[in-house]
Amino acid sequence: MSKSASIVTFIGSKESSMGKTLLSHLQALLLPVIGLLLFLAVWNGVAKTIDTSLGQFPGPAQVWEQTLTLVSEHSAQREKADAFYARQEERNAARVAQDPTYEPKIREFTGAPTFFDQIWTSLYTVMIGFLIASLIAVPVGIVCGLSKSAYTAINPLIQLFKPVSPLAWLPLVTMVVSALYVSDDPMFSKSFVTSAFTVSLCCLWPTLINTAVGVSNIDKDLVNVSRVLRLKPLTHLSKIILPASIPMIFTGLRLSLGIGWMVLIAAEMLAQNPGLGKFVWDEFQNGSSDSLARIMVAVLTIGAIGFVLDRVMLMLQRMVSWDKNSVLR
Amino acid sequence: MNQYEKFDGVKKKLKGIVSALALAVSVSGVMSAGVQAAEEIDWPEKEELKFGFIKLTDMAPLAIAYEKGFFEDEGLYVTLEAQANWKVLLDRVIDGQLDGAHMLAGQPLGATIGFGTEAHIITAFSMDLNGNGITVSNDIWKEMEKHIPVEDGQPVHPIKADYLKPVVDSYREAGKPFNMGMVFPVSTHNYELRYWLAAGGIHPGYYAPHKGDTSGQIDAEALLSVTPPPQMPATMEAGTIYGYCVGEPWNQQAVFKGIGVPVITDYEIWKNNPEKVFGVSNVWAEKYPNTHLRVVKAMIRAAMWLDENNNANRPEAVKILSKPSYVGADEAVLANSMTGTFEYEKGDKRDVPDFNVFFRYNATYPYYSDAIWYLTQMRRWGQISESKPDSWYMDMAKKVYRPDIYAVAAKALIAEGKAKAADFPDFDSESGFKPPQSEFIDGVTYDGTKPNAYLESFGIGLKGDTVL
Numbered sequence: 001m002s003k004s005a006s007i008v009t010f011i012g013s014k015e016s017s018m019g020k021t022l023l024s025h026l027q028a029l030l031l032p033v034i035g036l037l038l039f040l041a042v043w044n045g046v047a048k049t050i051d052t053s054l055g056q057f058p059g060p061a062q063v064w065e066q067t068l069t070l071v072s073e074h075s076a077q078r079e080k081a082d083a084f085y086a087r088q089e090e091r092n093a094a095r096v097a098q099d100p101t102y103e104p105k106i107r108e109f110t111g112a113p114t115f116f117d118q119i120w121t122s123l124y125t126v127m128i129g130f131l132i133a134s135l136i137a138v139p140v141g142i143v144c145g146l147s148k149s150a151y152t153a154i155n156p157l158i159q160l161f162k163p164v165s166p167l168a169w170l171p172l173v174t175m176v177v178s179a180l181y182v183s184d185d186p187m188f189s190k191s192f193v194t195s196a197f198t199v200s201l202c203c204l205w206p207t208l209i210n211t212a213v214g215v216s217n218i219d220k221d222l223v224n225v226s227r228v229l230r231l232k233p234l235t236h237l238s239k240i241i242l243p244a245s246i247p248m249i250f251t252g253l254r255l256s257l258g259i260g261w262m263v264l265i266a267a268e269m270l271a272q273n274p275g276l277g278k279f280v281w282d283e284f285q286n287g288s289s290d291s292l293a294r295i296m297v298a299v300l301t302i303g304a305i306g307f308v309l310d311r312v313m314l315m316l317q318r319m320v321s322w323d324k325n326s327v328l329r
Numbered sequence: 330m331n332q333y334e335k336f337d338g339v340k341k342k343l344k345g346i347v348s349a350l351a352l353a354v355s356v357s358g359v360m361s362a363g364v365q366a367a368e369e370i371d372w373p374e375k376e377e378l379k380f381g382f383i384k385l386t387d388m389a390p391l392a393i394a395y396e397k398g399f400f401e402d403e404g405l406y407v408t409l410e411a412q413a414n415w416k417v418l419l420d421r422v423i424d425g426q427l428d429g430a431h432m433l434a435g436q437p438l439g440a441t442i443g444f445g446t447e448a449h450i451i452t453a454f455s456m457d458l459n460g461n462g463i464t465v466s467n468d469i470w471k472e473m474e475k476h477i478p479v480e481d482g483q484p485v486h487p488i489k490a491d492y493l494k495p496v497v498d499s500y501r502e503a504g505k506p507f508n509m510g511m512v513f514p515v516s517t518h519n520y521e522l523r524y525w526l527a528a529g530g531i532h533p534g535y536y537a538p539h540k541g542d543t544s545g546q547i548d549a550e551a552l553l554s555v556t557p558p559p560q561m562p563a564t565m566e567a568g569t570i571y572g573y574c575v576g577e578p579w580n581q582q583a584v585f586k587g588i589g590v591p592v593i594t595d596y597e598i599w600k601n602n603p604e605k606v607f608g609v610s611n612v613w614a615e616k617y618p619n620t621h622l623r624v625v626k627a628m629i630r631a632a633m634w635l636d637e638n639n640n641a642n643r644p645e646a647v648k649i650l651s652k653p654s655y656v657g658a659d660e661a662v663l664a665n666s667m668t669g670t671f672e673y674e675k676g677d678k679r680d681v682p683d684f685n686v687f688f689r690y691n692a693t694y695p696y697y698s699d700a701i702w703y704l705t706q707m708r709r710w711g712q713i714s715e716s717k718p719d720s721w722y723m724d725m726a727k728k729v730y731r732p733d734i735y736a737v738a739a740k741a742l743i744a745e746g747k748a749k750a751a752d753f754p755d756f757d758s759e760s761g762f763k764p765p766q767s768e769f770i771d772g773v774t775y776d777g778t779k780p781n782a783y784l785e786s787f788g789i790g791l792k793g794d795t796v797l
Contacts, residue, residue: 053566053586087401095404099372107377110395110408112654178424190426272413282411285384285559286657287582294653 058293063300066293074114081109113274119301122275125192126264126309129199130257136200137207137256138249142241144208145215162205166198166263170270173197195264195273203260207252214248215241243322250317257313261306276302370741373404373620381412381421381430384559384656385576386667387457387605388431389646390687392655394631403623411654414557415513416445422610423448429624431456432608435703437729439515442704444538444712451614452606453734454625455695456632458686460604461518461595462580462671463525465493465572466565470590470674472496483677487597487770490529497531497550500571510556510564510573514545517604519553520706521595522574526551527789528771535711537797545710547797565589576604577685578658581665581672590674593770596683600768601690603699614734625738628693630747635687643668691754695735697761698777700726705780709790716794722780732761 040060047059058066085106092104113121144151177194218241226240242249268277280298283291382388391409394400400407412418412430419436421427423446437450465473476492477484500507511519514536523533534549536542546552556564561573566588573579574595583589595602607628614621634642647663650656656663665672671681686692701722707713736756742748765776773786784792791797 053562053588087398088406091401091404095372102372105376107406110406112409270413282653282657285411286653287559287562288651288653288657288659291657 052292054287054292055289058296062293063296066290066297069290070115070294070297074116077111077114080111084109084111115279115298118275118279119305121192121273122264122268122277123305125195125268125273125275126199126257126260129196129264130203130260132196133200133204133256133260134207134253137204137252138211141208141211141249141252142215142237142245144212145245146241148216151212151216158205158208161201162209164202166202166266167270169198169201170194170267173201174271189273191268191271191273194271195267195275198267198271199260199264202263203256206255206259207249210248210252210255211245214245214252217248218244246317246321247323250313250320254310254313254317257309258306261302261309265302370622370626370737371619373623374617375428375620376404377406377408378428378620378624379408379410379426381410381418381427383415383418383431383557384411384658385431385460385605386578386650386656386663387460387576387685387687388655389635389650389667389685390456390607390628390631391431392649393634393646394627396649397631397634399627399630400624403627405620405623405627409655415516419450420446422450422608425610425613428613429607429609432606433513433516433518434603434606434699435515435517435520435707436513437606437608438700438703438725439707439712441729442707442713442725444515444707449611449728450608451611451729451731452608452695453614453621453731453738454607454628455603455693455699456605456607456628456687458601458604458690458692459594459596459683460666460685461521461574461576462591463522463572463574463593463595464565464580464583464589464591466568466589467587469493469496469571470592472499473592484674486593486673486679488592489770490525490527490531492529493526493592494529494531501550507551508570509551509553510561510570510575511553512558512561512575513555514543514712515703515707517595517602517703518574518576519545520703520710521598521602522553523710524706525574525593525598525770527787530789532789533710535791535797537711537714539714540797547711562586562588577666578656578662581662582658584665584672584675585659585662587675591671592673594671594681594684596681598770599766601683601686601692603696603702606695614731621734622738622741625735626742629688629739629742632688632693633748633752636689636692640669640682688752693735694754694759695730695732696763696777697723697726697730697732698763698775700730701777701780702775705783708780709784709787709792711791711797715796716781719778719780726761730761732759 044059044061047057050057088106092106095102096104140154144154174190174194177190177197181190181193222240222244226236231239264275265277265280267273268275269281272278272281276298280295283294283298380391382391395407395409410427412421412427415433415436418427418430419432419440422430422432423440432450432452434455437452439445440448440450473488473492473496474484476495477488479485497507509522511522513519526533532548532550533553534545534551535547536545537547544554554570556570556573558575558579561570561575561579562583564570565573565583566586572589580589580591584591595604607624609621635646644664647660647667650663650667651658651660665678666681666684669680669682669684670678671684672678683689704713704722704725708717739748739753740756743750743753762777765774767774769775773783775783784790
């Protein structure tokens with residue numbers, strides 16, 4: 001009797017705990033959706049009340065419309081590119097017919113980059129800038145973390161340059177790049193180099209500081225283990241220091257990437273690198289009645305990409321982290 | 330920089346083409362006759378070119394030459410890139426990042442004489458005539474209206490700066506500086522705004538570069554400063570300036586947004602004045618003479634298309650220019666000034682068929698007298714700090730404006746049958762100097778062969794041996 005009662009109670013409690021998990025899953029899905037819908041409603045309402053000299057502030061409907069327009073502009077431009085290559089082949093063929101010494105070249109399409117081309121340009125510019133920054137910041141951070149005297153020497157410089165805005169660095173970087181990066185057939189355009197370097201200058205500080213803190217706060221027991229085993233310096237670095245400070249290094253890298261992405265948009269506006277920053281700037285200069293909606297599309301895209309980049313870094317961190325049980329957010 | 334991943338796919342295509350070429354060679358021997366450009370001009374030395382422009386309606390010849398394939402017909406693969414402002418554009422032409430650019434008619438001159446960044450820039454093609462306007466804010470217009478004569482309920486045009494003078498005086502008495510905007514120190518807009526103000530008795534200020542003062546505000550009653558064209562409506566809305574002189578679509582934009590009123594077009598200040606030119610550095614032109622000739626040929630064709638059949642193609646041009654990569658403004662705003670009308674006060678739209686002239690009246694020929702007019706205005710306002718003999722003006726004009734290159738390009742087009750000899754001036758007898766022009770707002774006559782005498786005829790402005 002008690003056994004069947006306990007089975008019933010068991011099933012009953014299992015159901016309620018299943019119900020609880022179901023409820024929590026539902027919450028995890030529904031709450032963000034409800035939040036998003038509320039936001040869209042508020043945005044739509046507020047937008048209708050703001051009248052700028054460029055027309056009404058764009059609401060979700062106009063932004064969606066412009067997203068579709070940007071996609072169709074992209075396909076139209078791709079068609080133009082195909083037609084361009086077809087014409088080029090004809091022209092080259094005709095010219096070689098008259099002048100057999102001519103070596104035909106296929107040139108890239110000369111039309112303006114589309115929105116999606118600009119997204120790609122921004123992405124690889126930020127990646128290069130971020131990589132350069134990390135290559136400098138991680139080793140320097142490790143040195144600072146290991147040696148107190150190095151840290152004391154370098155710290156004033158870090159604190160001095162950390163708060164400098166990218167817009168203040170930009171004229172200096174532009175001048176230096178113009179003076180030093182001279183060649184007849186450059187592999188990278190000056191605007192790309194300028195934007196990438198400005199991103200590096202601004203986003204190396206979080207990585208540097210976090211690496212230094214991470215390295216200096218390694219568990220003393222681990223350091224003692226290395227001493228006992230008389231590990232060589234490089235082995236000490238690769239087996240003890242790096243794995244132990246991965247969480248802090250990655251925190252730094254994630255912060256840096258976030259900052260780098262923000263800085264890139266500003267740098268592109270002024271350096272005229274053909275990415276999302278330039279898209280926003282050009283739309284503003286155009287002053288057409290669609291401009292504000294298109295800028296909103298760019299703003300949302302920038303936000304979405306920043307979010308994705310952060311998640312990618314988080315995934316990398318989970319892969320590299322040795323402590324699989326630690327909670328990573 | 331265009332990031333097309335198609336490049337790999339294209340490489341495969343090229344391999345396919347090479348085999349197709351073998352076939353094509355045997356077939357196209359017959360069709361080659363019409364394809365080679367001109368017997369006279371050889372193939373271009375440099376085929377991939379990058380040209381800069383500023384977002385103004387008169388960059389149209391560049392856009393049309395690209396979109397209609399005129400550049401491609403000459404074997405040129407051109408990328409057009411909008412620039413942030415006139416200074417960046419000029420610097421990038423000088424340091425070679427741009428092969429050439431849409432420039433203000435005064436920029437090649439200013440650069441060659443050394444006002445601003447110094448470099449020898451030349452031009453062989455004038456891009457258009459007219460196309461600018463002076464707009465004032467709504468408040469200033471309300472004040473001006475009290476003085477402007479009215480006929481049939483509409484203000485009498487042209488509106489002279491005489492009606493602005495009482496407003497400027499009242500602002501100065503109240504201690505408020507009267508700020509106005511123009512686009513660049515050696516811009517046509519600067520000289521036209523100053524001309525209009527001075528004709529109304531308002532002193533626009535002097536430059537004194539020999540003393541290091543390049544603000545242009547010495548002794549000024551109206552203070553003129555530089556703002557890039559697309560930012561002008563916003564700057565006026567913010568109240569930083571009370572008026573500006575700029576090209577289109579920025580005057581009509583002010584009307585559409587309800588933030589200002591255009592009071593006069595430069596057509597009324599100086600009928601059929603030269604406005605923009607296509608400038609290249611002299612170093613580039615000497616290194617790539619065939620390329621330069623072919624560029625000029627393509628642009629002449631574009632200019633002809635724009636004015637063809639009494640401006641019949643302008644609506645199509647407006648559609649092209651409204652693309653975000655060119656000018657980007659709404660079609661309605663662009664059409665307001667490019668299709669034969671111009672809107673002054675909201676609702677006061679008047680017929681101005683020659684607001685933009687791209688080819689008529691020999692608009693594309695680079696006249697020496699046009700260059701000299703700009704040089705005289707540079708001297709009038711002190712950008713050229715000391716007096717120069719007439720011969721200096723002639724020499725500078727000949728150094729910068731190159732009608733000889735234009736003539737070769739035009740003759741090639743005539744030989745190909747793409748243009749008629751009647752479309753151009755008679756190259757054998759053309760001296761490069763227009764006959765004396767008197768259709769200025771103040772009635773002063775301009776004779777390009779006598780620059781110093783011209784300078785003497787102004788009420789406000791440096792003349793003779795005066796050095797500030």
